[in-house]
Amino acid sequence: MLLGCIGDDFTGSSDLGNTLTRAGMRTVQYVGVPQGAADEGVEAGVVALKSRSVPVEEAVRLSLDALDWLLAQGCEQILFKYCSTFDSTPQGNIGPVAEALAERLGADRVIFCPAFPGAGRRVYQGHLFVGDRLLSESGMENHPLTPMTDPDLRRWLARQVKGPVGHLPADVVFDGAEAIRTRLDATDARLIVCDAIRDADLMALGAAAAGLRLVTGGSGIAMGLPENFRKAGRLSKAAAGWRGQSGRAAVLSGSCSNATRAQVARHEGPRLEITAEALMAGEITAREAAGWALAQEGLPLVYSSADPEVVRAAQERFGRETVAGRVEDFFAETARALVEGGVARLITAGGETSGAVVEALARDTLEIGPEIAPGVPCLRAGPDLVLALKSGNFGGPDFFAEADAMLGQGA
Numbered sequence: 001m002l003l004g005c006i007g008d009d010f011t012g013s014s015d016l017g018n019t020l021t022r023a024g025m026r027t028v029q030y031v032g033v034p035q036g037a038a039d040e041g042v043e044a045g046v047v048a049l050k051s052r053s054v055p056v057e058e059a060v061r062l063s064l065d066a067l068d069w070l071l072a073q074g075c076e077q078i079l080f081k082y083c084s085t086f087d088s089t090p091q092g093n094i095g096p097v098a099e100a101l102a103e104r105l106g107a108d109r110v111i112f113c114p115a116f117p118g119a120g121r122r123v124y125q126g127h128l129f130v131g132d133r134l135l136s137e138s139g140m141e142n143h144p145l146t147p148m149t150d151p152d153l154r155r156w157l158a159r160q161v162k163g164p165v166g167h168l169p170a171d172v173v174f175d176g177a178e179a180i181r182t183r184l185d186a187t188d189a190r191l192i193v194c195d196a197i198r199d200a201d202l203m204a205l206g207a208a209a210a211g212l213r214l215v216t217g218g219s220g221i222a223m224g225l226p227e228n229f230r231k232a233g234r235l236s237k238a239a240a241g242w243r244g245q246s247g248r249a250a251v252l253s254g255s256c257s258n259a260t261r262a263q264v265a266r267h268e269g270p271r272l273e274i275t276a277e278a279l280m281a282g283e284i285t286a287r288e289a290a291g292w293a294l295a296q297e298g299l300p301l302v303y304s305s306a307d308p309e310v311v312r313a314a315q316e317r318f319g320r321e322t323v324a325g326r327v328e329d330f331f332a333e334t335a336r337a338l339v340e341g342g343v344a345r346l347i348t349a350g351g352e353t354s355g356a357v358v359e360a361l362a363r364d365t366l367e368i369g370p371e372i373a374p375g376v377p378c379l380r381a382g383p384d385l386v387l388a389l390k391s392g393n394f395g396g397p398d399f400f401a402e403a404d405a406m407l408g409q410g411a
């Protein structure tokens, strides 16, 4: 294994797996830190954690465990993958995890770049944009767990870390890898927020990152890394061989992001809405929801996705963590019952939701298949189950139907 990746959620990890696979690395996504050694021939390993919204100390511990395993597999470079919308709070977890990884690796220059131009995320003058809006006016200011209220990544990251935060501006990035490297070496700070507005900028940053022990960012920052290993003659030919899965399908959505809510609104198949109130009152159970889905024709959707004011009211009434935990437990249990009931194609929306679901399904590794939408690949979780784990804001309005079709292709 050459490149070791630590993803702070499951959808983000599959987004990264997608990028690395498309760039020609033989990539496997692991569900948590594996027990044994990786298979021979894996060139990039992505350890998917559910560490984005857990307490800081737990995120640091989980990430260092993943680091130890990746180093034991021989990894020469580590990539810490977080959300392209920099999902975090003033306490963490991005900063403290990155500082702990840098410390353990002895890394003295650490790039921070969540840019993903293909999904509209760009960093300019140290500020993160989603499309033509600043992050803090993009809808992310209403996120149920990590409301992003400051678009200045330098200022936001500085609140999370001990050391100073530097900045690598776009005009240096535009001058290419050599200029970037020279500026990185000349910067006093260890942690450096990097501008990037085009894929070409990410390729240049990737080239400049050759040999850096630790790189951090969204999946975009991984675009240029495989080329460093290829140039050095270290990559084999990536093996193809994906096949889809026939059988029953279902969609579970706990994401309240704008894109997911549009997909839920557009869904034409049978739907079952789960409100936080109904769950907290015990009015609906996972077994009942799964039973409902299994009795439907077409593509059933079970969702708790709700508008920001509805989410806010539920959080005020029951507490943010309590309601999130109850919703996630519900989807985890529903997924288990669906798969027991014969569902073979499962689509989940939302990083936390997907993490809860995949952990509940107790699969060790996910094989990366073809791309459904930017940042969302097909995944095989075993001989009888394929998955699509959709990040909240990814995918077009018809994503659920498109994912179902793609997951079934070639079956």
Ligand SMILES: Nc1ncnc2c1ncn2[C@@H]1O[C@H](COP(=O)(O)OP(=O)(O)OP(=O)(O)O)[C@@H](O)[C@H]1O
Binding pocket: 009, 011, 012, 143, 144, 145, 254, 255, 256, 257, 260, 274, 275, 276, 304, 305, 306, 310, 311, 314, 315, 323, 324, 325, 327, 328, 349, 350, 351, 352, 353, 354, 390, 391, 392, 393
């Ligand atoms: N109706 C609801 N009321 C309150 N909280 C909810 C409701 N529905 C979902 N949640 C919680 O909101 C959180 C949504 O986070 P999740 O990561 O699943 O989606 P997302 O943030 O849109 O996705 P991503 O992280 O991939 O961008 C979950 O913890 C979920 O349990």
Ligand SMILES: O=C(O)[C@@H](O)C(=O)CO
Binding pocket: 009, 011, 012, 013, 015, 016, 082, 083, 084, 085, 116, 218, 219, 350, 351, 375, 391, 392
């Ligand atoms: O980077 C992104 O936006 C996604 O891969 C993700 O992490 C959302 O959960």
